[in-house]
Amino acid sequence: MASLNVGSLGEYLREQRRNAQLSLRQLADAAGVSNPYLSQIERGLRKPSAEILQQLAKALRISAETLYVQAGILDERDREGVEVRTAILTDPSINEKQKQVLLQIYESFRRENGVADAPPDSPPPAPRQRSGGDDVPGIPE
CATH class of the missing domain: 1.10.260.40 (lambda repressor-like DNA-binding domains)
Structure with missing residues (x-):
């Protein structure tokens, strides 16, 4: 340490x-x-x-x-991804719900790309909704 x-x-x-x-x-x-x-x-x-x-x-x-x-x-x-989370959480131009949705999408993409080191206090991933060839989690076509 x-x-x-x-x-x-x-x-x-x-x-x-x-x-x-x-x-x-x-x-x-x-x-x-x-x-x-x-x-x-x-x-x-x-x-x-x-x-x-x-x-x-x-x-x-x-x-x-x-x-x-x-x-x-x-x-x-160990800081990988922390800057993005911090930027989202401290952005005064978006509300709390928008911040949580952005964090969920970001963490979902990281997990999908094999990065499993999301912080323990991060929100759960957005639910995946697939229709057609859409691979964007939580965003219906």
Whole structure:
């Protein structure tokens, strides 16, 4: 396991929090951590556990795997597909249902192409509907 890189993790968390237009207090409340603890994480003084990172990711609506990579818990090579999921989850121009549908389609394509490393918190694949020669999952002809 790689060592924790808390300096860049804190900077990354602060950037994500600001992009989400959340105050430190709002994120702390949403993630279920104390305001001072979150502040210490952002300043690189604390090393959060994977569980805390998962809570923060959920509150920020980003992939927990992205935070694990930033923290050095996951290797960069384990990050395949994380950027796409993060981009979908953080896009303010689409609603939650649209985000879930996009994630389902993306994961379905990855599984169909033999990539079975979908993150455990990813949604289930979209139901496959075939008519004619259509190979696009979940999209009727």
